[in-house]
Amino acid sequence: MRKYKLSHIRQLEAESIHIMREVAAQFENPVLMFSGGKDSITMARLAEKAFWPAKIPFPFLHVDTGHNFEETIEFRDELMDRLGVNLIVAKVQDLIDSGRVKEENGFNASRNKLQIPALLQALEEHGFDAAFGGARRDEEKARAKERFFSHRDEFSQWDPKNQRPELWNLYNGRKNNGEHFRVFPLSNWTEMDVWQYIAAEDIGIPNLYLAHEREVVERADTYLAKSEFITLTDDEEYEMKTVRFRTIGDMTCTGAFKSDASTVPQIIEEVASARVTERGNRTDDKRAEAAMEERKKQGYF
Amino acid sequence: MSTNNTDAKKYLDMDLLRFSTAGSVDDGKSTLIGRLLYDSKSIFDDQMEKIEESSRRKGDEYTNLALITDGLSAEREQGITIDVAYRYFSTPNRKFIIADTPGHVQYTRNMVTGASTSNLAVILVDARKGVIEQTCRHSFIASLLQIEHIVLCVNKMDLVDYSEERFKEIREEFRSFSSKLDVPDIHYIPISALYGDNVVEKSENMPWYGGSTLLYTLENVQVDSDYNHVDSRFPVQWVTRPQSDDYHDYRGYAGKVAGGVFKPGDEVIALPSGFTSTIDTVETYQKEEDEVYQPMSITMTLEDDIDISRGDMIAKPDNQPTVGQDIDMMVCWLNKEPLQANGKYAIKHTTKDARCIIKEVKYKVNINTLHRVEGDKNIGLNDIGRVQIRTTEPLFYDSYKQNRATGSLIIIDEYTNETVAAGMII
Ligand SMILES: Nc1nc2c(ncn2[C@@H]2O[C@H](COP(=O)(O)OP(=O)(O)O)[C@@H](O)[C@H]2O)c(=O)[nH]1
Numbered sequence: 001m002r003k004y005k006l007s008h009i010r011q012l013e014a015e016s017i018h019i020m021r022e023v024a025a026q027f028e029n030p031v032l033m034f035s036g037g038k039d040s041i042t043m044a045r046l047a048e049k050a051f052w053p054a055k056i057p058f059p060f061l062h063v064d065t066g067h068n069f070e071e072t073i074e075f076r077d078e079l080m081d082r083l084g085v086n087l088i089v090a091k092v093q094d095l096i097d098s099g100r101v102k103e104e105n106g107f108n109a110s111r112n113k114l115q116i117p118a119l120l121q122a123l124e125e126h127g128f129d130a131a132f133g134g135a136r137r138d139e140e141k142a143r144a145k146e147r148f149f150s151h152r153d154e155f156s157q158w159d160p161k162n163q164r165p166e167l168w169n170l171y172n173g174r175k176n177n178g179e180h181f182r183v184f185p186l187s188n189w190t191e192m193d194v195w196q197y198i199a200a201e202d203i204g205i206p207n208l209y210l211a212h213e214r215e216v217v218e219r220a221d222t223y224l225a226k227s228e229f230i231t232l233t234d235d236e237e238y239e240m241k242t243v244r245f246r247t248i249g250d251m252t253c254t255g256a257f258k259s260d261a262s263t264v265p266q267i268i269e270e271v272a273s274a275r276v277t278e279r280g281n282r283t284d285d286k287r288a289e290a291a292m293e294e295r296k297k298q299g300y301f
Numbered sequence: 302m303s304t305n306n307t308d309a310k311k312y313l314d315m316d317l318l319r320f321s322t323a324g325s326v327d328d329g330k331s332t333l334i335g336r337l338l339y340d341s342k343s344i345f346d347d348q349m350e351k352i353e354e355s356s357r358r359k360g361d362e363y364t365n366l367a368l369i370t371d372g373l374s375a376e377r378e379q380g381i382t383i384d385v386a387y388r389y390f391s392t393p394n395r396k397f398i399i400a401d402t403p404g405h406v407q408y409t410r411n412m413v414t415g416a417s418t419s420n421l422a423v424i425l426v427d428a429r430k431g432v433i434e435q436t437c438r439h440s441f442i443a444s445l446l447q448i449e450h451i452v453l454c455v456n457k458m459d460l461v462d463y464s465e466e467r468f469k470e471i472r473e474e475f476r477s478f479s480s481k482l483d484v485p486d487i488h489y490i491p492i493s494a495l496y497g498d499n500v501v502e503k504s505e506n507m508p509w510y511g512g513s514t515l516l517y518t519l520e521n522v523q524v525d526s527d528y529n530h531v532d533s534r535f536p537v538q539w540v541t542r543p544q545s546d547d548y549h550d551y552r553g554y555a556g557k558v559a560g561g562v563f564k565p566g567d568e569v570i571a572l573p574s575g576f577t578s579t580i581d582t583v584e585t586y587q588k589e590e591d592e593v594y595q596p597m598s599i600t601m602t603l604e605d606d607i608d609i610s611r612g613d614m615i616a617k618p619d620n621q622p623t624v625g626q627d628i629d630m631m632v633c634w635l636n637k638e639p640l641q642a643n644g645k646y647a648i649k650h651t652t653k654d655a656r657c658i659i660k661e662v663k664y665k666v667n668i669n670t671l672h673r674v675e676g677d678k679n680i681g682l683n684d685i686g687r688v689q690i691r692t693t694e695p696l697f698y699d700s701y702k703q704n705r706a707t708g709s710l711i712i713i714d715e716y717t718n719e720t721v722a723a724g725m726i727i
Binding site for chain 2: 003005006048138144164165167172174190
């Protein structure tokens with residue numbers, strides 16, 4: 001008899017597609033949170049696959065700190081064009097301008113925390129009842145217990161003790177008015193799986209992920225890209241390095257590291273031999289061991 | 302590019318094993334998982350640094366590998382894990398997803414949750430204590446959830462002088478108990494999670510043990526046959542209707558194959574309507590496949606325009622699921638609020654939503670002895686029992702034993718919306 005065998009990457013793909021269709025069917029008004037990073041690009045591909053030959057039946061939402069790499073925005077706009085999806089941009093700057101939030105000041109100032117109110121306001125304003133996020137359980141300890149369908153109360157809070165048990169692939173998206181869900185279709189993927197999938201599917205990614213020359217400053221064991229949003233201290237200076245990014249987010253807290261990996265297969269090799277986690281280069285995670293969990297409770301992605 | 306390419310291809314050929322781990326508190330489960338992750342090089346330097354730092358702070362003599370799997374801060378303070386946590390590692394041929402379920406007495410609920418998606422269960426016992434009540438409970442749950450493979454790890458062998466006698470004694474104890482269970486494949490491995498004996502490397506301290514290490518066992522156990530490739534079942538999840546000129550009359554049924562194989566040209570029947578048609582195409586993204594099978598997510602088109610929507614089931618005319626509203630099943634209760642006799646609940650079964658009433662609690666099971674509990678039909682948190690429900694509309698189902706996807710359902714409280722029970726159809 002023929003062997004009906006599905007490789008692990010195709011099993012993960014099938015699971016993620018199933019979840020995306022389930023959300024489209026169970027919720028009135030879902031949205032996909034698109035950060036421009038490789039995980040959200042992978043989600044975009046999975047969404048494309050899930051509904052093909054029809055268009056993706058929900059909009060994308062970009063929470064924009066204003067501290068963007070130009071490449072990310074260009075890449076984002078081209079992709080939205082090709083997919084024909086409606087993009088909503090929630091600007092942190094707008095919240096600051098309207099006085100609803102206050103910006104951090106000084107050295108190491110970051111708008112990272114301000115993403116939370118910007119996101120929550122956008123969810124509320126558009127009445128989204130489910131928001132896809134690209135988080136993976138392997139990223140961080142606090143995420144290991146996250147559900148695929150993560151219930152948030154009317155204050156958008158995540159209560160680790162009060163999550164619904166998730167059995168088989170039966171997902172319970174029932175909710176009361178005002179509550180919503182975060183849904184993580186990539187929960188079971190590792191960083192390696194994502195890269196292998198990008199290679200296998202030949203998915204385009206922003207050049208920031210590939211080795212390139214750039215002016216950077218060394219800070220907290222990582223390199224930050226030169227930008228107008230960073231203030232140097234007296235003993236810091238910019239230098240030219242061949243670097244790449246392992247994650248892409250706000251310019252002020254997304255670190256680069258030295259690398260010569262300039263193709264996806266080379267990245268895969270590098271990831272295979274990597275000795276630090278991808279978030280290891282994010283200064284925002286270094287602030288406290290339980291940092292992520294704290295932010296999750298507040299409604300962070 | 303060429304060598305990389307081969308590696309990438311090899312990776313694309315890797316298969317997947319999902320397993321759950323269970324043991325009672327302090328049997329060494331966290332240490333074992335930490336050991337597996339550490340020895341398979343799935344722990345990164347920055348994670349290790351944090352762990353070493355935490356270990357130092359706590360005054361441990363050696364780096365406590367158990368901290369690797371330690372999740373949320375509240376739990377860190379209490380020093381126990383309280384929910385299912387998922388971990389990942391891989392070896393060159395296989396990727397592993399661990400559903401790490403805590404051993405605390407009252408957390409049957411978590412074990413059931415973790416086991417529901419697992420192909421294999423690793424159950425730990427402490428070599429000094431042998432088979433205890435909780436070992437029996439864990440095994441029973443694995444069996445109830447139709448896990449086909451159990452690996453019984455006898456841990457802390459270092460504390461019993463790596464004694465072959467002790468290992469054999471425990472193996473016999475477990476054998477006599479497990480003969481009552483429905484688990485076809487059971488492995489026994491003597492280990493020391495703390496020192497690494499027989500976890501990844503073969504132990505020099507136990508030359509008398511001729512079997513495989515735990516990792517070797519996990520890498521080589523065959524799980525393809527755990528899927529049902531005989532009874533064709535396709536619960537319709539979503540109807541794809543592109544609003545575009547290119548696909549003007551296209552109508553595709555999207556979903557995850559829940560059993561058997563579907564090919565173009567196959568005659569199929571749609572339930573509940575009973576209309577038959579022939580499969581035109583089975584597709585994944587931009588690609589028509591020759592055949593599709595469990596657990597693929599696909600889109601199917603039919604030759605005839607028949608009315609099919611989410612919650613319907615496509616099967617073969619000569620092999621159909623049972624259609625019925627009076628359903629007998631085992632339930633595991635997951636919620637603080639106990640089961641209400643004659644209570645009304647919502648249910649989810651495959652892609653179908655319905656409501657049900659609990660008609661009868663037949664019996665409750667003592668999960669330590671597997672005996673029926675006489676005279677007590679109250680099903681509360683962490684209890685397992687047999688019940689009969691009546692649904693508001695027919696379900697298209699198989700027994701859980703025959704098909705985990707079409708034989709499982711969840712019960713939901715209509716007021717709190719919480720998932721209150723897991724049901725396995727008999
Ligand atoms: N001597 C010895 N101690 C062990 C072994 N495995 C775990 N332990 C110890 O047993 C205690 C409980 O282990 P832990 O992994 O936290 O147990 P859990 O509650 O099952 O997760 C810890 O002090 C471990 O160091 C072993 O193989 N040999």
